[in-house]
Amino acid sequence: MVTVLQISFVLALIVLIILFVFEIRVKEISFLPDDYKVLLNDYVKFYRQLDDDQKKKFEDRVQDFLTAVRITGVNAEVEDMDRLFIAAAAIIPVHNFPDWQYVNLHEVLVYPGTFNQDFDQAGWDRYISGMVGTGPMQHMMIISKWQLRQGFINGADTYNTAIHEFAHLIDKMDGTMDGVPEIILERRFIPRWVGLINTTIQQMKSYGSDIDIYGATNHAEFFAVTSEYFFERPDLLKANHPELFEMLERIYRTGLN
Numbered sequence: 001m002v003t004v005l006q007i008s009f010v011l012a013l014i015v016l017i018i019l020f021v022f023e024i025r026v027k028e029i030s031f032l033p034d035d036y037k038v039l040l041n042d043y044v045k046f047y048r049q050l051d052d053d054q055k056k057k058f059e060d061r062v063q064d065f066l067t068a069v070r071i072t073g074v075n076a077e078v079e080d081m082d083r084l085f086i087a088a089a090a091i092i093p094v095h096n097f098p099d100w101q102y103v104n105l106h107e108v109l110v111y112p113g114t115f116n117q118d119f120d121q122a123g124w125d126r127y128i129s130g131m132v133g134t135g136p137m138q139h140m141m142i143i144s145k146w147q148l149r150q151g152f153i154n155g156a157d158t159y160n161t162a163i164h165e166f167a168h169l170i171d172k173m174d175g176t177m178d179g180v181p182e183i184i185l186e187r188r189f190i191p192r193w194v195g196l197i198n199t200t201i202q203q204m205k206s207y208g209s210d211i212d213i214y215g216a217t218n219h220a221e222f223f224a225v226t227s228e229y230f231f232e233r234p235d236l237l238k239a240n241h242p243e244l245f246e247m248l249e250r251i252y253r254t255g256l257n
């Protein structure tokens with residue numbers, strides 16, 4: 001005679017097997033689209049200038065990122081290109097930190113170009129382009145699909161919203177989002193970096209600048225805005241703000257290549 005206990009046991013076993021198989025399947029999925037190398041070459045300037053060996057490392061880390069972080073569309077369809085751009089923006093700033101993991105990020109929500117007015121917009125960057133979560137939204141990033149794509153499709157300007165948000169996460173890794181990424185910046189350079197932030201913000205406010213004025217909001221925004229500029233147009237930043245370029249090169253260790 002089959003008892004209720006035995007039926008329950010068999011059912012539980014079946015559920016466990018299903019979960020196990022599903023988990024294996026999920027892990028085996030390759031998150032990279034077939035044409036990812038073409039997409040990276042076409043749209044990601046940073047990737048394009050790497051040598052073959054470095055390109056391979058970049059690709060592997062993009063893959064790892066997409067395995068570790070969930071990307072979810074909220075009223076927006078997330079396409080291969082979007083996933084690839086988010087992962088590229090994550091890896092670009094930490095390319096020279098081979099062991100880097102975004103332990104403070106579990107999920108990226110992709111919104112369309114505009115947001116519901118009812119959404120709590122406190123903490124939004126440039127109103128609606130992106131944010132890194134705090135409080136109940138801890139470990140989350142929100143980004144607008146339109147801004148995400150513009151950041152990579154338009155390579156001539158100094159903007160890249162996704163890189164901006166990842167710069168915030170890097171800054172936040174030491175516990176405070178204060179424009180000083182202590183986890184990657186050597187301690188002895190901190191006073192010089194803070195001094196440079198203050199003088200540059202002062203200049204921006206007094207005389208205007210080719211650095212987006214949003215960067216003068218506070219130190220954290222300054223770091224995120226100048227990080228965008230640094231990775232989007234390093235040539236221009238070097239020409240227009242050599243000291244800033246040198247410090248960001250030190251922070252992101254890009255001068256070592």
Ligand SMILES: [Zn+2]
Nearest residue numbers: 125168221224
């Ligand atoms: Zn910001």
